[in-house]
Amino acid sequence: MDSLNNYLFVSVILFSLGLFGVITRRNGVAVLMGVELILNAANLNFLAFARFGGMNMAGHVYALFVIVLAAAEAAVALAIIINIFNNYKTINIDEVSELKQ
Amino acid sequence: MIASNTITLFCLLILFLPLVAFVINIFIGKRLPREGDWVSVGAILITLLLSLILLISMFINGDPNFSHETVLPWIDLGAFKIDLGIWVDNITVVMLVVVALISSMTHLFSIEYMKGDIRYNRYYAYLGLFTFSMNGIVLANNLMSLYIFWELVGVSSYLLIGHWFEKHSAADASKKAFLTNRVGDIGFFIGIMLMFTAINSFNFQDLFDGVNQGLMAGNLLTLAGIALFMGAVGKSSQFPLHIWLPDAMEGPTPVSALMHAATMVAAGVYLTVRLFPLFSPEALTVIAYVGGFTALFAATIAITQNDIKKVLAYSTVSQLGYMILAVGVGNYVAAFFHLLTHAMFKACLFYGSGSVIHAMHHSLHDINDHDTDPQDMRNMGGFNSKMPITYWTMAIATLAISGVPLFSGFLSKDAILAGTLSFVEHHPEHLLLAIFGFGAAAITGFYMFRLIFMTFHGKPKMPAVFKGIHESPKLMTYPLILLAGLSFFLFYTLPYFNPFSDHGWFTDLIKAKDSAVPGSLTAAEIYEGVHHAHYPAMALSLIVASLGIGLSYLFYFKQKFSAKSWSKRMGFLYKLSLNKYFFDENYNRFLYQPFLKLSRAVAYLDWDLYDKYFINGFGRVTRIFSKLTGRMDYDGLDQILVDGIGRSMQGLGKRLKQTQTGRLQNYMLFALIGVIVILVFQTI
DSSP: OOSHHHHHHHHHHHHHHHHHHHHHOOBHHHHHHHHHHHHHHHHHHHHHIIIIISOTHHHHHHHHHHHHHHHHHHHHHHHHHHHHHHHHSOOBGGGOOTTOO | OOOHHHHHHHHHHHHHHHHHHHHHHHHHGGGSGGGGHHHHHHHHHHHHHHHHHHHHHHHHHOOTTOEEEEEEEEEEETTEEEEEEEEEEHHHHHHHHHHHHHHHHHHHHHHHHTTTOTTHHHHHHHHHHHHHHHHHHHHBOBHHHHHHHHHHHHHHHHHHHGGGTTSHHHHHHHHHHHHHHHHHHHHHHHHHHHHHHHHSOOBHHHHHHHHHTTSSOHHHHHHHHHHHHHHHHHHTTOTTSTTHHHHGGGSOHHHHHIIIIISTTHHHHHHHHHTGGGOOHHHHHHHHHHHHHHHHHHHHHHTTOOBHHHHHHHHHHHHHHHHHHHHHTTOHHHHHHHHHHHHHHHHHHHHHHHHHHHHHHHHHHHTTOOSSOTTBGGGOOOGGGTOHHHHHHHHHHHHHHHTOTTBHHHHHHHHHHHHHHHHHHHOGGGHHHHHHHHHHHHHHHHHHHHHHHHHHSSOOSOHHHHHHOOOOOHHHHHHHHHHHHTTBTHHHHTTOOOTTOOTTHHHHHOOOOOOSSTTSOOHHHHHHHHHHHHHHHHHHHHHHHHHHHHHHIIIIISOSSOHHHHHHHHTHHHHHHHTGGGHHHHIIIIIIHHHHHHHHHHHIIIIIIIIIIIIHHHHHHHHHHHHHHHHIIIIIIIIIIIHHHHHHHHHHHHHHHTTOOOOHHHHHHHHHHHHHHHHHHHHO
16 A cells, blocks of 8 residues: 555546646636646655655655745736636636637 | 140140130039139130240241150050040141130120120130130141041030020021031041051051051042041031031121131131141142132122121131132142131121121110111111221221232232142143132122121111111220231231231241152142242232222222112022022932931831831730730639649638637647647557
């Protein structure tokens, strides 16, 4: 039970769920949650490799960086979503498709 | 004695100062004070001073064989070589003084005569151009540069005759003068080229040497001589190209005096004098006949003309004929002598006529009469009391041209007639030449005194106009007085005082060259003959001149005979003379009209046949061919190949555009698919 593959397996499931959420969710906040899942999947990988793969302390440090980065990213992304809501009265990202020609 | 370099410098200054005046006046003359006439007058007076210094040094030198040549290579292509240069001998120096003197007088006279003219500065500019080119002819040491200046003289003549180009007659006259001169100049150019091909040089001295060595001889030499003489026929207005000179009187009168009496028309004579050694005896005979005939023929026209300037114009043609005659009979020093004296008294006559016309013009202007011709002698009469200076100076010049003793014309005309007489003595078959010469002498006296009597004597024909006539201003009378003074014999015979012999500085300093043509008479032999014929010629010329003057006196002063009834009695002859022998009309009918017809026929061939059928047909075929290739290019290549590629790209783009949804989630899905594909391929 206590092996690298188990951790990676959990991490893959977590990543896939996150990616699925990012791609399919209409709600902007839900997309952000997906991103958080992906980041946490990465974190789990880092820690698993720190414990079993010989990455040692570097893995822990990277995980801490990712957490900080995730917090910053969430702050900026939520601010963007609030602005989108102010302008469009919706946070459904399908309706905010100005990028299309 | 002036150093050789100084002579070159002086000659170059004399040549180029008028050109400088021309350039200044043509470009900025209008903006200068007094419209820049002082630039031209200043330049020409310096030129006169320099020429006089050369003349004085010639006197001090006293060398009849003086000759100075400076050569500057111009074009050097190995075998083909043209040198430009100046050749100064005593003839050149005298001619330079004549040109500078008459030109200065013209410049001064024009200040008053042309006052208020709308193209005042341009007039002075052209005078400068003319003086430059005339000096160029005088100084040239080779046929090539002489020809260049020859044409430049033609151009300036064209510009000055057409000075008042608003007048149709003036514009036509300038064109006529230019085109008539061209006819002669073509011959001149052929002559130059004949000489060049035979002797391979343009230089006068080389040509003389070449002819002397027999590089060119026989008929070819005669032909070349006559061709060269054609240039002189055009420029000196000899029969049958004499038609332009009388019309050239449309130009301002000072111009007529400068160019069409004293200098430019004398260029032809100067040319024959310069090239005399080249002429074969046969060519000289032709020259003598042309000159002699012109002398008599123009004189007979002058009898009946009523325009004061026309009389003088035909008189000029006649006197030029004299000079050419003198060259033809071999006595070319006499020709040059007559050129010199004629320049003085004929310029004086022209200034006099200018003064009369000026007075008439102002008087007519004052009484608001713009229809009366101010140049018609029938409107004049009795002017001698109102214009004494003009009268006396013109009278002196008339005495000179008529060949009355004590005056210069007597000496020079006598020299020509003596030469003709001696020639006829040696060749009795050419008796006609003597008849031409003496006949013209008699008629000259007649028509010149007719001019004086009709203008200055008798009752005024138009009293209203007569009242307003007054003497011209000083700037106009001073040149008259100076030139009338120079019509006395004394200035040409110094230091001797015999009015019946031309022996003096002129004959001492200007000696005839031997002809370069082998077998010709030497200058000494010609001189010997002339010397023998001197006194008989003098007696004869005195008799004929007094005959002419006497008849004129009876006709126009005493009015013993009525000129009118005589003109009726002469009927046909009178009409012939009055209408200048219908030369213009006949030229028109037999030369211009057939030529026009020929031109029209050629134009028909060219335009109606060649252009319309051949050229246009060719065009049509090309157009059809172009249409065909156009269709191939447009419908085939452009539509299918070029545009086809474009269209297919456009379609592809449209289809591909749909993948760009703008939804980030879609892109992400694609990225995911891409990653999966890459992973799958990596594992395989």
